[in-house]
Amino acid sequence: MQHTTKNTSLAMLTLGALGVVFGDIGTSPIYALRQSLDTSGTSVYDIYGVISLIFWSLMLVVSVKYLSFVLRADNNGEGGILSLFALLPHKMRNADKGFNYYFIIALMLGTALLVADGMLTPAISVLSATEGVEAIDNSFAHFTVPLTVAILTILFAVQFKGTNAIGKIFGPIILIWFLTIGYFGYIHLQHRPQVLKALLPTYALEYIGHHKLHTFIILSSVILAITGAEALYADLGHFGKRPIRISWFVIVAPCLVLNYFGQAVIAIDNPGTNVNLFFATAQTKGEKIYLVIIATMATIIASQALITGVASLARQAIRLGLLPRMKIVHTSSTVFGQIYVPVINLIIGLGSIFLVINFRASSALANAYSFAISTTMLMTTLAFGYVAVEKLKWDKRLLYIVIPGLLIIDLSFFLATVTKIFKGAWLPLLIGLLITYLMWAWRTGQRALEAATKEQILTWEDIERLISKKKIAIIEETGVYLSTSALKVPQALSSQINNLHSCPSQILIVTVVQGDVPYVTSEPRVKIISDKVRQLYIWGGYMQDVDVPKAITNYVMTFSEEAKCTYYLADRKIVESSAGKLRGLTEKTFAFLHRNSATASSYFGLPENRVITLGTQMDL
Numbered sequence: 001m002q003h004t005t006k007n008t009s010l011a012m013l014t015l016g017a018l019g020v021v022f023g024d025i026g027t028s029p030i031y032a033l034r035q036s037l038d039t040s041g042t043s044v045y046d047i048y049g050v051i052s053l054i055f056w057s058l059m060l061v062v063s064v065k066y067l068s069f070v071l072r073a074d075n076n077g078e079g080g081i082l083s084l085f086a087l088l089p090h091k092m093r094n095a096d097k098g099f100n101y102y103f104i105i106a107l108m109l110g111t112a113l114l115v116a117d118g119m120l121t122p123a124i125s126v127l128s129a130t131e132g133v134e135a136i137d138n139s140f141a142h143f144t145v146p147l148t149v150a151i152l153t154i155l156f157a158v159q160f161k162g163t164n165a166i167g168k169i170f171g172p173i174i175l176i177w178f179l180t181i182g183y184f185g186y187i188h189l190q191h192r193p194q195v196l197k198a199l200l201p202t203y204a205l206e207y208i209g210h211h212k213l214h215t216f217i218i219l220s221s222v223i224l225a226i227t228g229a230e231a232l233y234a235d236l237g238h239f240g241k242r243p244i245r246i247s248w249f250v251i252v253a254p255c256l257v258l259n260y261f262g263q264a265v266i267a268i269d270n271p272g273t274n275v276n277l278f279f280a281t282a283q284t285k286g287e288k289i290y291l292v293i294i295a296t297m298a299t300i301i302a303s304q305a306l307i308t309g310v311a312s313l314a315r316q317a318i319r320l321g322l323l324p325r326m327k328i329v330h331t332s333s334t335v336f337g338q339i340y341v342p343v344i345n346l347i348i349g350l351g352s353i354f355l356v357i358n359f360r361a362s363s364a365l366a367n368a369y370s371f372a373i374s375t376t377m378l379m380t381t382l383a384f385g386y387v388a389v390e391k392l393k394w395d396k397r398l399l400y401i402v403i404p405g406l407l408i409i410d411l412s413f414f415l416a417t418v419t420k421i422f423k424g425a426w427l428p429l430l431i432g433l434l435i436t437y438l439m440w441a442w443r444t445g446q447r448a449l450e451a452a453t454k455e456q457i458l459t460w461e462d463i464e465r466l467i468s469k470k471k472i473a474i475i476e477e478t479g480v481y482l483s484t485s486a487l488k489v490p491q492a493l494s495s496q497i498n499n500l501h502s503c504p505s506q507i508l509i510v511t512v513v514q515g516d517v518p519y520v521t522s523e524p525r526v527k528i529i530s531d532k533v534r535q536l537y538i539w540g541g542y543m544q545d546v547d548v549p550k551a552i553t554n555y556v557m558t559f560s561e562e563a564k565c566t567y568y569l570a571d572r573k574i575v576e577s578s579a580g581k582l583r584g585l586t587e588k589t590f591a592f593l594h595r596n597s598a599t600a601s602s603y604f605g606l607p608e609n610r611v612i613t614l615g616t617q618m619d620l
Helices: 002-020 032-040 044-072 081-087 100-132 138-157 172-188 193-197 200-209 214-226 230-232 239-269 285-319 343-361 361-392 396-418 425-455 462-466 491-500 548-555 584-596
Strands: 473-482 503-513 524-526 533-540 566-575 611-619
Touching: 002 239, 002 285, 032 044, 032 214, 032 239, 032 611, 044 193, 044 200, 044 214, 044 230, 044 239, 044 396, 044 533, 081 100, 081 230, 081 285, 081 361, 081 524, 100 138, 100 230, 100 285, 100 343, 100 361, 100 425, 138 285, 138 343, 172 193, 172 214, 172 239, 172 285, 193 239, 200 214, 214 361, 214 396, 230 285, 230 361, 230 491, 285 343, 343 361, 361 396, 361 425, 425 584, 425 611, 473 491, 473 548, 491 503, 491 566, 491 611, 503 548, 533 548, 566 584
Parallel strands: 473 503, 473 566, 503 533, 566 611
Antiparallel strands: 524 533
16 A cells, blocks of 8 residues: 555656646747747758757756756755755855855856746747647737737736646646647658657767857757756756656657657658748647647646746745845645745736737747756856765766766857847846846845944843943833844844833844755754843744744743734844945945845734834944
């Protein structure tokens, strides 16, 4: 019975991985080969060369890079570029100059481009699917943009309801999708099986040798076939290595290859014609209608998976100190990780709709899309190489062979997509640089704020002296303060003493320690500082949320006692001037982010009716 349960669990995880992990890469056949042939040419020689490049890109990037190597560099079971960031040594993550500093900036850019990818994926995926209505009837062509905008508007508007219920049907629908595209590709492949000769790497290598530098232009479109490869790593924590690998090798890869080669047959049989290769795999009108419907559903699922992934990415960035606190809403009481971040959802939703309205065709969006993908994959490889050598202590002899090989592949795609900077790739680069700057400004401002805070705080000896001289009133209550250490007086308490000339009779200092791992199982701990002061340590990983009142009632006092506590928070007002360490745009940006970040009370689940916020002006 236990063996059956284990197999059932593995089967469900594998099915779930299909919907979440492979939704993006699974919808790439809608546009990838068509776009690549538009770039390379449509001769039989070009078709064989391009289809071979697509096949070997899938094998080398997905099968070798991600499934064989990168997935092994997990942070307690979690993956993604920020998991690699968390694995870096603390000294390196906090570097402010030299190689390490610029390396961290590069990782920030890779993270920022994933957010840009969150805007681009829904736009290009849904738009490419709705373009299928042209295959049904050319007169429907002008409906594609309005239909796409309507779908995206509904998709982003319902995010606050959560994806738990609809998530249960993601896997089955995507399974049907893969079987459908694999079957349609197989039907055409039967007519011209000799196309399978392009599976030989000699076709790809000879094609590269023939085109030389022009190959970079072709690769800038070929990379569209491996969109979503980063999701293999980012969603590692949700499904685990084995279900992801089984999904890929048993279902995803065979169906993708069959469909791409089936499209290649259509391209050979229809030389010089402007035909949508993907939707041409369906032969009857009924099949075309079915394919448009299932393609639209698949692209919505692919978009949903990435929207959820960007929300999780934002939460990780907040926990790691790269972004200010934001309101995070948990949409499921039973499924961990189902979250909705209103600000992020609004930004990527408006961004996706703007992209559709501005570019109006999936082919026009392809240039922008490919650049974001290639840059993020390159940054992941760089971080993976460093972590594998320095942190995980893997065999250096193996890594000195593997890492340069992976870098050659990623650099080739990166340099290829750089050629598209003036043809649309400037947009994700601009978005990425803007988000990177915001992360840098927040990180820099937080350091300046911590330094300034240390200069303003009273000592416990100062407080005892004021109490003995009866210069401050004692309030018979327990005051709860958030602080990183009990060795220094919390800023909220300093403000209370300086401004209100009062102090609680009992003080509980709560210290929330955000770890460098996704999940922390350590229990909170209480430390007695004096007869008036206690400290509660709460540990949390960067994928976890912290409920301070719940921790207090579980480890410090009863529920009724906690209900009588008052929570005191410091509200720091940033004064913009030229006197501090921060100046100009950086100071203005940090002040804006700080002013608009979520309050500690909502972030840590504090009862709003028992929170007193004390303001302090600070010049950074």
